[in-house]
Amino acid sequence: DSGVTQTPKHLITATGQRVTLRCSPRSGDLSVYWYQQSLDQGLQFLIQYYNGEERAKGNILERFSAQQFPDLHSELNLSSLELGDSALYFCASTEGLAGREQYFGPGTRLTVT
Amino acid sequence: AQKITQTQPGMFVQEKEAVTLDCTYDTSDQSYGLFWYKQPSSGEMIFLIYQGSYDEQNATEGRYSLNFQKARKSANLVISASQLGDSAMYFCAMRELNTGFQKLVFGTGTRLLVSP
Numbered sequence: 001d002s003g004v005t006q007t008p009k010h011l012i013t014a015t016g017q018r019v020t021l022r023c024s025p026r027s028g029d030l031s032v033y034w035y036q037q038s039l040d041q042g043l044q045f046l047i048q049y050y051n052g053e054e055r056a057k058g059n060i061l062e063r064f065s066a067q068q069f070p071d072l073h074s075e076l077n078l079s080s081l082e083l084g085d086s087a088l089y090f091c092a093s094t095e096g097l098a099g100r101e102q103y104f105g106p107g108t109r110l111t112v113t
Numbered sequence: 114a115q116k117i118t119q120t121q122p123g124m125f126v127q128e129k130e131a132v133t134l135d136c137t138y139d140t141s142d143q144s145y146g147l148f149w150y151k152q153p154s155s156g157e158m159i160f161l162i163y164q165g166s167y168d169e170q171n172a173t174e175g176r177y178s179l180n181f182q183k184a185r186k187s188a189n190l191v192i193s194a195s196q197l198g199d200s201a202m203y204f205c206a207m208r209e210l211n212t213g214f215q216k217l218v219f220g221t222g223t224r225l226l227v228s229p
Contacts, residue, residue: 002157031215043204045216058216088156094215100146102217104158 003027004105006091012111018079021108023091025072031055031094032074033102034066038087049074081112115140117205117220124225126195133180134190134223136205144210147188148217149179152202161203164188166210195227 003026013019025032034046045058049068060066063081068074078085088109092102116139126132138147149161164172164179172179180189192199202224206217 002159033216035217042221043206043217043219045218048215056216090158092158092217100163101148101160103160104150106155106157109156 002103002105004029004091004093004103006089006105006108008108009106010109010111012113013081014113015081015083017081017112018077019081019110021076021078021089021091021110023074023076023093023105025074025091025093026095026103029093029095029103030072031096032068032072033092033094034060034074034076035090035092035104036087037090037107038084040084041087043090046076078110083112086110086112115142115145115207115209115218117207117218119205119220119223121223122221124223126192126225126227128197128227128229129194131191131193132195132225134192134203134205134225136188136190136220138186138188138205138207140186140207140209142209146208146210147179147181148206148208149177149188149190150204150206150219151199152204152222154201158204162190192225197227197229200225200227 005024030051037043046060048056066076088107091105145166147164151159162174178191202222205220
């Protein structure tokens with residue numbers, strides 16, 4: 001158990017809908033990262049937050065957004081969902097900005113039908 | 114730009130034997146970190162081992178060791194005395210340490226199957 005929690009574990013929704021994925025980092029970790037794992041794109045970095053502020057952006061679509069709250073949990077919002085958004089979404093956390101290992105949560109499997 | 118290449122889509126090994134999973138990387142940065150993660154069929158990503166670009170010795174963590182050859186830009190994972198529970202996907206990843214970006218760049222993975 002990495003100490004990072006993600007809810008829900010599974011999510012099935014229809015095209016055009018909006019969903020919110022939630023992540024709680026390990027106790028004391030200030031940095032949260034979101035990754036997407038899909039069959040065609042592999043594992044890709046989406047976005048990083050540090051202590052409530054956005055720090056880095058990767059291949060994140062404009063339809064996707066994220067935020068980190070004062071209690072350090074983070075949410076990834078996916079809107080106008082398309083079939084191609086079906087993927088496993090991971091959250092990871094590190095203690096500081098340059099933490100060595102990123103500890104991954106169990107992931108949320110999103111299926112868009 | 115950073116790039117990780119894993120050329121072995123699948124590997125087979127018998128229980129108790131050693132296996133090497135290949136990873137090559139490309140970066141223009143002098144300071145970087147290399148990681149290996151394991152992803153079992155249940156889906157979670159488990160951190161295995163880390164090697165810093167300035168570390169002089171190869172990293173080891175129990176049955177895992179990282180064969181780091183900086184000049185060849187390779188960071189192969191060696192699993193000794195394979196166990197059935199080692200059957201999983203294995204991902205090599207890299208992070209450049211001098212940039213403001215903390216993202217991990219992953220390879221495409223190698224599926225390891227350990228047979229009795």
